[in-house]
Amino acid sequence: MVLSNYTPQELMVAVASREIQDGDLVFVGMRLPILAYAVARNGHAPSARGLFEVGLMRDQPAEGFLGTMGDPPNVVGALWATRMSNVMALMAQGSVDLGFIGGAEVDRFGNLNTSYVGDPAHPKVKLPGSGGGADIAILSRRWVTLMSHERRRLVERVSFITSPGYGDGSPYWRKRNGLLGGGPAAIITTICVLRFPELGGEANLASVHPGHTIDEVRAETGWDLRVADDVMETPTPTEDELSAIRRFDPEGFWTRSA
Amino acid sequence: MTMVEAIRRFVPDRSTVALGLALEPLIPFAAGHEMIRQGRRDLELVGPISDALFDQLIGAGCVRQVTAAWVGNVSEGLGHCYRRACEERIPRSLEVRDHSNFSISLALWAAAWNVPTLPTRSLLGSDILHTNPGVVARDGLVHVDAVRPDVAIVHVQRSDEMGRAHAWGPMGITEEAGLAADGVVISCEELVEPSVTLSDPNRILFPETKVVAVVHEPGGAHPSPVQGFFKRDHSFYRDYAEQSRSVKGYLAWLEQWVMLVPDRTAYLNRIDTASLRITRHRMSEPVDYGAE
Numbered sequence: 001m002v003l004s005n006y007t008p009q010e011l012m013v014a015v016a017s018r019e020i021q022d023g024d025l026v027f028v029g030m031r032l033p034i035l036a037y038a039v040a041r042n043g044h045a046p047s048a049r050g051l052f053e054v055g056l057m058r059d060q061p062a063e064g065f066l067g068t069m070g071d072p073p074n075v076v077g078a079l080w081a082t083r084m085s086n087v088m089a090l091m092a093q094g095s096v097d098l099g100f101i102g103g104a105e106v107d108r109f110g111n112l113n114t115s116y117v118g119d120p121a122h123p124k125v126k127l128p129g130s131g132g133g134a135d136i137a138i139l140s141r142r143w144v145t146l147m148s149h150e151r152r153r154l155v156e157r158v159s160f161i162t163s164p165g166y167g168d169g170s171p172y173w174r175k176r177n178g179l180l181g182g183g184p185a186a187i188i189t190t191i192c193v194l195r196f197p198e199l200g201g202e203a204n205l206a207s208v209h210p211g212h213t214i215d216e217v218r219a220e221t222g223w224d225l226r227v228a229d230d231v232m233e234t235p236t237p238t239e240d241e242l243s244a245i246r247r248f249d250p251e252g253f254w255t256r257s258a
Numbered sequence: 259m260t261m262v263e264a265i266r267r268f269v270p271d272r273s274t275v276a277l278g279l280a281l282e283p284l285i286p287f288a289a290g291h292e293m294i295r296q297g298r299r300d301l302e303l304v305g306p307i308s309d310a311l312f313d314q315l316i317g318a319g320c321v322r323q324v325t326a327a328w329v330g331n332v333s334e335g336l337g338h339c340y341r342r343a344c345e346e347r348i349p350r351s352l353e354v355r356d357h358s359n360f361s362i363s364l365a366l367w368a369a370a371w372n373v374p375t376l377p378t379r380s381l382l383g384s385d386i387l388h389t390n391p392g393v394v395a396r397d398g399l400v401h402v403d404a405v406r407p408d409v410a411i412v413h414v415q416r417s418d419e420m421g422r423a424h425a426w427g428p429m430g431i432t433e434e435a436g437l438a439a440d441g442v443v444i445s446c447e448e449l450v451e452p453s454v455t456l457s458d459p460n461r462i463l464f465p466e467t468k469v470v471a472v473v474h475e476p477g478g479a480h481p482s483p484v485q486g487f488f489k490r491d492h493s494f495y496r497d498y499a500e501q502s503r504s505v506k507g508y509l510a511w512l513e514q515w516v517m518l519v520p521d522r523t524a525y526l527n528r529i530d531t532a533s534l535r536i537t538r539h540r541m542s543e544p545v546d547y548g549a550e
Contacts (some may be wrong), residue, residue, distance in 0.1 A: 030332060053359055054281040055428030067333045067492040068309070070282030072485050075427045076540060084281075084306065085367065088360045092379060115356060120389050126344035126354075128330035128337060131307050132385045134358040164383035170522045177383045178398045253333075253492075 006237050008190040009255040010245050011209055012146055013039060014237035015188050016066035016100065019142060019144050024097040025090070027136050031254055032146050033100035038248045039241050053132040053220040056084045061248060089121035091139045094180060099140035100134045103147040103187075105158050108202050108223045110165025110184035112137065112145060120160060130162050137163035142185045142197055155222040156171045174200060192217045193234055194225075202226060207234040261478075261522065264443050264471040265292045268409050269301075272322075276304040276366070276407035276439055278311055280430040282332055283485065285311050286445050287412040288478035294318040295516060304357050304366075304407050306431050309482060310498055313337035314516075316352060319510050323353035324325065325405055327362050333492055334499035339508060348505060356386045359480045361402045363431045368404035369438035375401040409470070410439035413479045414463065415486060416448040421469025422455035422462045427485035429463075429514055436463060441470035447487050449474040480534070489534050499504045 009032060016036035020026055022045040028037045037050045038061030050058045052069040055166050057080040062073040075081055088097060104127050105113040109194045114133055118124035136143055147153055167173035174183050187194040187203060195206040204226040208214055210233055218225050237245070275293075278285045290311045293301070300322040303312050307328035317339030330337040335455045343352040344406055357365065368376040372516075377399040381387055387395050392403035392409035412432055414425040423444045425432070429536050436442045442464050447495060449472070502508040519525045 040319060052428070054430055067490050067495075069264035070428060070483065071490050072283075072427070072483050077483055081426070081428050082430050083433055084359060085363045085434065088363065088380075092360075101382065113383070115389075123344055126309075126341050128335075128340070129326065129328040129356055130358040130384070130386065131328035132359040134386060135360040135380045137386070138358075138380050138382055161383065161385045167383060174383070178379065179383050180379050202423075 007256055012188050013245050014241040020045045020048050022047055027051050027099035027140055029094045029100040035248050039244045042244045045241055051087055055084050096140040099136035099143040101136050101145045103145040105153050107155050107158045111158050111161045112163040113160045115162045116160045133163040138179050140181045142182045144186045146188045147239040149191045149220055151220050151222050169201050204228045205231055207232050209234045259471045259473055261292045261473045264473050268443055268470055272300045275300040276410040276435040278305040279293045279432040279435045281307050282309050283483045284413045284479050285482035286411045288475045289411045290315055291516045306362055313339045316340050316343050319349040325355040327357045327359045331499050333495050338502040346375045356390045364402040365405035366434035366438040369406040370434050375403050376402050407439040409441050410435045411443045415447045416450045417446040417472050418450055418452045418455045419446045421466045421472050424461045425463050442468045443471045445473045445475040445478045447476050475522050
């Protein structure tokens, strides 16, 4: 297999999968995170469990393609099929190690907007809403978001905080506001990875995907992006990661379309 | 009871209707389409995430308010009718009560338990607290007001005529919605004898006293999946997303799949059901309810 022959989405999945540690209980979101869990479980995190807000727990990826987490193959072999409030109970207890959230718009402090662009009373764009995003952002121990890197999506401040990151970026913002979980760990985009300091605050550029540059990332980011001292090139997907991705997304439904 | 009669009797104009409660599976599309055909107006829809059905009802002008965590098309993204209603008031204006998945569940449990609010640690720090007056932060917790539907519509694998419904797979917020609602309309793949449902009372979703109608509607959840019966019809969602990008496209879709379709049987005749039907069955082991 030619390793350079991967799509941006496949790289994002591989990077996301590396955020999962062995033994983690992972709150698996829709789309790319479903694949990230499958890749991690097949590779470096064989005992990671996945939790799905529809009301499922699994310790192995579903056999075959999933268009949604509620597709019948995701129920076959499940460890638990239940109601959503039972799954939320685990997260409310602080038992979810890592959550994934899809983002439409994110700001320098990791706050996500998936609700309204512009005034909520007269929105310029009405986005679908929180889903479980706000719950994951507030209650999971740490979380990661994946998004397309565009200047209009990575903005100085989001106009609406659906899923809070580090709020206004001031020290201990989450603690002062009573948020249970630790907050965002990383933003994985189509061209780079942004990371947050251990105690929260402002995102900085941690790695740039192969074929892209720091200048390009900064130009495509809507705030004056800090660059980490040890910024590096994002490691490419391994053969094992790529073969797992292609096994679970054989038609490229998630990873080969824009 | 037929779907026509169930909707006529139990979903009048201005009803608060909970549906799509198991998230992506078991969505009662047949019931929603019948509401559109009967020209329902000023409905309030209640749900967790909605995979296309809310969008269709909004586009048809049936809806005054949405109380939900997410409205769109799960595998495709945005709900175009939802956007047009919120941004341009097409075909009419829409009130939105934002929730998260957790908070809408709590709102329904509050109603089910007949208390005004339930507290949670979720939503702290979210601007949802500023757009939805029904979620209020106080003393380090968020208090979620009860949401009480007039009717919950639930598609299940099987039910008897008394409304003892068996459903399996992930349940989302189905149970709290049914308990919170004044009444439940069951739509089922199979209508079975009470001897079947009563053989496994743990699997019965709702007390029969809550159920006001049982409609035998095989395929009534298409294009959403039904464990053991139907796969999800991914391309149907994609086609809907593409066609509904414009008002004209949406209306053409509506004519083809709802307005000119008299009932679910005629609808299913237009679908390649053979390729969607689940044929590799996996039966669970029976349980022993022995008592003496």
